[in-house]
Amino acid sequence: MRKLTWGMNVSLDGYIAAPGDDLTWGVPSDELFQWWSDRVAVTELALYGRKLWETMSSHWPTADEQPGVIPAHIEFARRWRDMPKVVFSSTTSAVDWNARLVTGDAVAEITQLKTEDGGEMDIGGATLAAAALRAGLIDEYAIVTHPVLVGGGTPFFPTLDHWVNLKLVETRTFPGGVLLTRYETRR
Secondary structure, three states: OOOEEEEEEEEOOOEEEEHHHEOHHHOOOHHHHHHHHHHHHHOOEEEEEHHHHHHHHOOOOOHHHOOOOOHHHHHHHHHHHHOOEEEEOOOOOOOOOOEEEEOOOHHHHHHHHHHOOOOOEEEEOHHHHHHHHHOOOOOEEEEEEEOOOOOOOEEOOOOOOOOOOEEEEEEEEEHHHEEEEEEEEOO
């Protein structure tokens, strides 16, 4: 069975985006950016919700062609384009950059993908990840906590009907007081 990881930048008060979908509080240090890039390099399949897809696909396909681009961004852009992706959306009509579109039942599709042979999968996007979490499909959480309180916005964790027991498997500190905590789901 394939492993499914949900990893995101999170404010200390638990939000992945501040009001107005503001993400400016989560600008990574060079070291953290490299960590994210290395995750993309080992991810065999990325699952995106519509909003995250729109954010990523509006920048990374041509980021390596921008004036003054740094080598780390060139590497990430290449890795991102090469990584197979599945985009879940009922309103998007087409996707590109090594992606395919799923307009139907996300939980059913993710359940099927988990049973297939292959390597690790990452999931991103609050709504999509919440559906996978509620269905018990997420195996690991990679929470990158930034030392900022944004006061509201899009929460990392949705309201749940049941507890999800976790086991801490890694902690790591990045510059600026950013803390990575990785947890596996106890089954």
